[in-house]
Amino acid sequence: MLPGSSPSSSTEDKLFPQKYTLQIKGRLICLDKPKVMGILNVTPDSFFVGSRLEKNPEEILSRARKMIQDGAEFLDLGGYSTRPGALDISVQEEIDRVVPAVELIRREFPNILISVDTFRSKVAGAAVSAGADIINDISSGNLDEDMLPLVASLGVPYIAMHMKGNPQTMQAHANYSDILSEIMHYFAEKVDLFRKLGIKDVIIDPGFGFAKTVEQNFFLLKNLRSFEALGFPILVGISRKSLIYKTLQIEATDALNGTTALNMFALLQGANILRVHDVKEAKETIKLFEQLYP
Numbered sequence: 001m002l003p004g005s006s007p008s009s010s011t012e013d014k015l016f017p018q019k020y021t022l023q024i025k026g027r028l029i030c031l032d033k034p035k036v037m038g039i040l041n042v043t044p045d046s047f048f049v050g051s052r053l054e055k056n057p058e059e060i061l062s063r064a065r066k067m068i069q070d071g072a073e074f075l076d077l078g079g080y081s082t083r084p085g086a087l088d089i090s091v092q093e094e095i096d097r098v099v100p101a102v103e104l105i106r107r108e109f110p111n112i113l114i115s116v117d118t119f120r121s122k123v124a125g126a127a128v129s130a131g132a133d134i135i136n137d138i139s140s141g142n143l144d145e146d147m148l149p150l151v152a153s154l155g156v157p158y159i160a161m162h163m164k165g166n167p168q169t170m171q172a173h174a175n176y177s178d179i180l181s182e183i184m185h186y187f188a189e190k191v192d193l194f195r196k197l198g199i200k201d202v203i204i205d206p207g208f209g210f211a212k213t214v215e216q217n218f219f220l221l222k223n224l225r226s227f228e229a230l231g232f233p234i235l236v237g238i239s240r241k242s243l244i245y246k247t248l249q250i251e252a253t254d255a256l257n258g259t260t261a262l263n264m265f266a267l268l269q270g271a272n273i274l275r276v277h278d279v280k281e282a283k284e285t286i287k288l289f290e291q292l293y294p
Contacts, residue, residue: 018270020232020233023201024113024134024156025133029113031233031273034286035074035273035274036071036283037075037115037275038064038067038076039239039275039276039277040060040064040077040078042101043097060101061104061105064108066279070279071280072112072283074114074115075105075113076115076136077102077114077116077127078118079093079094079095079096079097079123080094080097080120082117082138091122094118094123095122095126098116098126099126099127102116103130106130107131113133113134114131115134115136115159116128116134116135119142121144121147121150122146124151125150125154134158134203135154135156135158136159137159137161138161139163140160140163140186140190143166148194148199152198156201157201158194158203159202159205159235160204161207161210162183162186162187162210164211171211174212174213174216176216179216179220180219180220183206183207183220187204191232203272204227204232204233204235205237206220206224206227208220208221208236208237209237209238214242214243214246217241217243221236221266222269224266225270233273234271235274236273237276238259238266239276240253240256240277241255245258259281263282264288267286268289274286
């Protein structure tokens with residue numbers, strides 16, 4: 001118990017992520033403790049140069065192996081760069097990037113949980129058929145009307161993120177009268193739709209860096225616990241993003257220290273999953289957090 005708190009105080013409880021479970025292909029995944037999701041970008045143009053893998057099988061397996069050894073519980077594979085102003089690519093090109101990577105990793109590491117980062121239903125379906133376990137959609141179904149029915153039919157967990165516009169236009173849509181209320185309303189409507197469709201295992205991602213200014217990102221991070229009201233686990237993806245490197249006036253390549261600092265704050269605000277480029281450092285952050293609040 002924290003100093004000064006009474007036996008009936010809920011202060012201590014608020015320092016822990018809420019306990020959730022995910023059903024993944026017959027496995028029950030417990031989120032009673034924070035987990036790490038490692039980012040694998042099978043792209044030539046992701047914003048962080050150090051995360052770009054393209055289509056090199058040896059490099060993909062080497063990066064995946066390192067992340068798993070460092071303690072990642074999830075790997076998130078993406079074949080479409082969603083950095084601001086990123087170039088559009090065809091559905092087939094995205095499939096050609098993602099599916100072989102999923103097959104490689106599933107064959108080499110049969111027990112690792114694989115998420116596919118896509119807003120396209122055809123890519124999601126092909127990736128799940130190849131062995132992916134989770135669909136991670138930056139648009140929560142807004143950019144492909146077939147996505148949510150597909151998720152419901154597959155029965156896989158779904159990461160729903162908040163964004164306005166698309167990767168090419170989103171930075172022109174960072175205008176809100178009350179950002180927290182608007183995003184909560186956005187998710188409340190989505191959650192209602194998920195329930196109607198029978199999508200049960202959902203993870204909420206506030207969408208740091210997507211149609212949001214630096215100041216708005218920090219405001220959402222400070223109010224992260226508001227999203228607990230939705231009743232689903234919370235994913236935080238701030239790794240090496242502009243809220244860090246613009247604030248510190250550095251490059252993304254130098255933003256690991258800032259990432260670690262804000263990931264600790266996210267844990268204190270109830271984050272259940274940290275989506276990161278640097279797994280070892282994120283796992284160490286969680287270990288220290290759990291020493292403070294065992």
